[in-house]
Amino acid sequence: MHTRFLSMGALALATFGAYPATALAQTEEPITIVINQSPWLPGFQAVVELYEKTSGNTVDLDVNPFAGSLEKQRTAVRADASPFDLLIMNAGFFTEFYTGGFIKPLKEISDSFELSEDIYTFDDSVCWNADARTITCDGGELLAVPVNPNVLILHYRRDLYEEHGLEVPTTWEQLYENAKVLKTDSRYGISQRGQRGAFDVTYDVFPYIWSHGGGIVDQLEDGSFQISMNAPGTKAGMETYIRLANEVGHPSTAGQTQTNVIQNMATGRAAHINSVPAPGLFDDKNQSAVVGQVDYAPPPGTAEIPSVTPLGHWLAGIPRNTSPEKQKAALAFLTWFQTDEAQRAYAEAGSMPVSRAVLVSEMADQEEYRWMKAMAEALPNSRLTFTFPEASQVLAITELRFNQAIGGELELSEALNTAADEIAVVLEGAGYSFVKPDPLP
DSSP states (O other), X not given: OEEESSOOOSOXXXXXXXXXXXXXXXXXXXXXXXXXXXXXXXXXXXXXXXXXXXXXXXXXXXXXXXXXXXXXXXXXXXXXXXXXXXXXXXXXXXXXXXXXXXBOOXXXXXXXXXXOTTBOOTTTTTEEBTTTTBOOSSSOEEOEEEEEOOBOEEEEEHHHHHHHTOOOOSBHHHHHHHHHHHOBTTBBSOBOOOOXXXXXXXXXXXXXXXXXXXXXXXXXXXXXXXXXXXXXXXXXXXXXXXXXXXXXXXXXXXXXXXXXXXXXXXXXXXXXXXXXXXHHHHTOTTTOSOTTTEEEEOOOBOSSSOOOEEBOOEEEEOBTTSOHHHHHHHHHHXXXXXXXXXXXXXXXXXXXXXXXXXXXXXXXXXXXXXXXXXXXXXXXXXXXXXXXXXXXXXXXXXXXXXXXXXXXXXXXHHHHHHHHHHHHHHHHHTTOXXXXXXXXX
C-alpha cells in the first residue's frame, strides 16, 4: 500500500497473524482511494494492507484533511476521468454526490453484488431513489458500502467513577452532577468540541439539541422542510451544552477541536468526553496516561427523549467516471471489506467495524473491545443529520453561529435566530418549500 501525504507510522500488524496471509497473484487493477485523515484512519490503513497481502491487489490511499478530501472528491467526479476509484464520503455530504448522479450503482458493476446482512445500512444512507429523490433502500439503488460508523458515544473515566461511587449517566443532568464531582484544578469535568470547522461543533451539539426536541433542518413526510435551528428545543439543548462548558468544562470550549478533546481524555485532563471512539489510542501506553481507565456508554438524553446520536459515518462509493476495470477492482475491495475477516481485523487495529455481527460477538466481552457494547447500543438510536445536497452551505452557517454562541460572541437566541434566517436563504435559493418558527425572544 502506498499512502500519499501521511505515513502509517508504527501501527502494529501482528494482530493479523490470525488471518490467512498468503499473497495471491494480482487479479484486479490497482485502485486509488481518497480518504480523510481521522482517528480511525490507521485501522483502515491496516485493513488495506491485509487486503493487499491476502489478495495480491494494490491499493493507494490519498489522505487529506477533512475539507481537503471533500474538495478533491467534488473536483474528481466532475472531471473527464476521476483520479480516484473509491470515494470515502461523509454523512454530512454524501447526498450531494447521490443527487448529482456521480456515484455508480453497485449492481450496475456486478448484478450479483449484495450488501451483507451483517452490515448496517445507517438509516438507509447506502441507497438512493433517484425518481423520488429520497434516501431509502425501499425502491432505491445501492450506491455505497459503509466503512466507518463514527457516532458520538460518551467516554468516562471508569476508575474515577469507581472511586467516587458514581453511576453511568443516562441524562444530561446526571452527567452534569458527575462532572461537577470529578472536576478539579487539573481536570475538566468534561471536554467538548466547540471550534468552527467543516462539520465540527455542529456535529457534536446534535445529541444535546435532539434530546431536547430541537434540530437544525428537518425533512417532513411531504418532502418539505422545517427549519428548527431557532426552535425552543434547540435553544434548550444549547443551554445544556453551554452550562456544561461554562461550569464544569474546558475554559475555552469554543477553541477545542476533536483532536484537543481526545487528547484531553488521553492525558487525564478530562473526566468525560462525547466523541467518536478512539479506543486504540486510549489503551496505548505510548499515547495515553489513562490506559484501561476509559469506559463507554451511549450519549445522555433527557427524561422525555432518551439518548440519540448523530450519524457522522463514512460511506465508500465508486464514481461513474472511472474505467470499468477500475470499478470492478473497487467493488472487489468492497466485497472483501464486508467479510468477517476484514471486520474483525478492522476492530483489532483499533477502528470501528460496520458489522453488527462483530459488535455483538464474543469480542465485545473482551476488555480491549469494551467499547463495542456502547456502540451496539447507540447505533439503533442514531440519525442522519442532513438529507439534502446543500448541507455544506447550511453547515457553513451553523459552524459559525454555534461557535459564536459557545464563545459568548453572540447571545444564544441572537445566534440561533440569525442562523435560522441565513438557512432560510439557502433553502429558498435551492427552491425548497419550508417553514420556520417565530424568532426566539
